[in-house]
Amino acid sequence: xxLLIFVVLLTLGYAVGRWQETRHFAxxxxxxxxxxxxxxxxxxxxxxxxxxxxxxxxxxSTVISVDYFKQFSAALRGLLGGxxxxxxxxxxxxxxxxxxxxxxxxxxxxxxxxxxxxxxTASITKGARNQIGCVEVLAYGTALIATKTG
Amino acid sequence: MEYHxxxxxxGINVSAAHPLVDFLWMLATVAIVIVVLVVAVSALAQxxxxxxxxxxxxxxxxxxxxxxxxxxxxTPRQARVEMYLQTLAERLITAQPLPEGIAIxxxxxxxxxVNAFATLGGHIVICRGLLEKLPDENALAMVIGHExxxxxxxxPLLAAGRGLVVSLAVAALAGASDxxxxxxxxNLGGDVVLRKYGRDQExxxxxxxxRGVVSLYGHTGGxxxxxxxxxxxxxxxxxxxxxxxxxxxADRITAVGxxxxxxxxxxNGESTALPAF
Numbered sequence: 337x338x339l340l341i342f343v344v345l346l347t348l349g350y351a352v353g354r355w356q357e358t359r360h361f362a363x364x365x366x367x368x369x370x371x372x373x374x375x376x377x378x379x380x381x382x383x384x385x386x387x388x389x390x391x392x393x394x395x396x397s398t399v400i401s402v403d404y405f406k407q408f409s410a411a412l413r414g415l416l417g418g419x420x421x422x423x424x425x426x427x428x429x430x431x432x433x434x435x436x437x438x439x440x441x442x443x444x445x446x447x448x449x450x451x452x453x454x455x456x457t458a459s460i461t462k463g464a465r466n467q468i469g470c471v472e473v474l475a476y477g478t479a480l481i482a483t484k485t486g
Numbered sequence: 487m488e489y490h491x492x493x494x495x496x497g498i499n500v501s502a503a504h505p506l507v508d509f510l511w512m513l514a515t516v517a518i519v520i521v522v523l524v525v526a527v528s529a530l531a532q533x534x535x536x537x538x539x540x541x542x543x544x545x546x547x548x549x550x551x552x553x554x555x556x557x558x559x560x561t562p563r564q565a566r567v568e569m570y571l572q573t574l575a576e577r578l579i580t581a582q583p584l585p586e587g588i589a590i591x592x593x594x595x596x597x598x599x600v601n602a603f604a605t606l607g608g609h610i611v612i613c614r615g616l617l618e619k620l621p622d623e624n625a626l627a628m629v630i631g632h633e634x635x636x637x638x639x640x641x642p643l644l645a646a647g648r649g650l651v652v653s654l655a656v657a658a659l660a661g662a663s664d665x666x667x668x669x670x671x672x673n674l675g676g677d678v679v680l681r682k683y684g685r686d687q688e689x690x691x692x693x694x695x696x697r698g699v700v701s702l703y704g705h706t707g708g709x710x711x712x713x714x715x716x717x718x719x720x721x722x723x724x725x726x727x728x729x730x731x732x733x734x735x736a737d738r739i740t741a742v743g744x745x746x747x748x749x750x751x752x753x754n755g756e757s758t759a760l761p762a763f
Binding site for chain 1: 491493499506508512515516
């Protein structure tokens, strides 16, 4: 019985998780093209020859959870060592989604570039036992908005 | 100055490998490691544990098993039954002497369950439920002989030792991975491997029992009547052999019949009635 529940959860986790991931990646790629006009830079120093600008803090955050299948895969990896592919794709999605939300925020304010972009990650479950792990990825930066009177 | 954000290529951070392929490889590797580990550790335990003197096993039993007997009240009838069971055991031992230092103590439990077992320290327990179901003394001798066989081969000690070692190994692995899921998988895997030893041990004990029955009654009739009782007890429903610690009854009957033919023992004969208590 225990084994049956386990297999059902694993299959469910795999099927739903895989479907969501494929859909999410497609959506990320589409929106990245749409928002290609908003540039993001990690440098703290915007170019001096920029026209007169306003600045605004913009941020985007995502919280993602692993599914049962990914968690079990990662546990096996924990025994054997090596790349945890299951988590790598998940965090890639979270990072790109957070950046997209930040750019959305910037675009809504009429900005065309964000400087000093930083990414932060925080584990929400903090390694608590018997809990599905969750991670928050936060992207933030300073949006430069060209003023019309410039 | 002109600024651009060029989108990096896909697949830098994400592996192209299919997650299921990756998963199955890992599962197979871990499964193989666990099986090898459990088999190796069990084999080591099998080699080393029989070297533990019986007196040590008896001392462990004093702490674990004996308190179970001290607390009960014994009616005169129970005492008579126990005396009879002990005498029957002594007769079986006389026919097939035990290795130096091993002694058997038979207990009669006022319990409805159709069960009998051997435990640490040469203690054998026969439940009332089983005794009431047995048709004759031959079948009872087969039961007691079977449990004596377990004690003779130190099976209770092996089982206790292996259980301890395997649970330690599982705990070590699960601790390293920090996941209850792996723990579950390990438990399931380990269990199936362990039961196999149980079956081999049962076969060995059956052989000892049959030899004892033949030397007491001159034929192997006791085994047939015992297996018939066990079979009706399970209502004809048997779990597959790999899930069960006792070999499927049909297998046991075949094995016992084969042994009787190999040794040239008579398979049928007069059965001895159980005394009235």
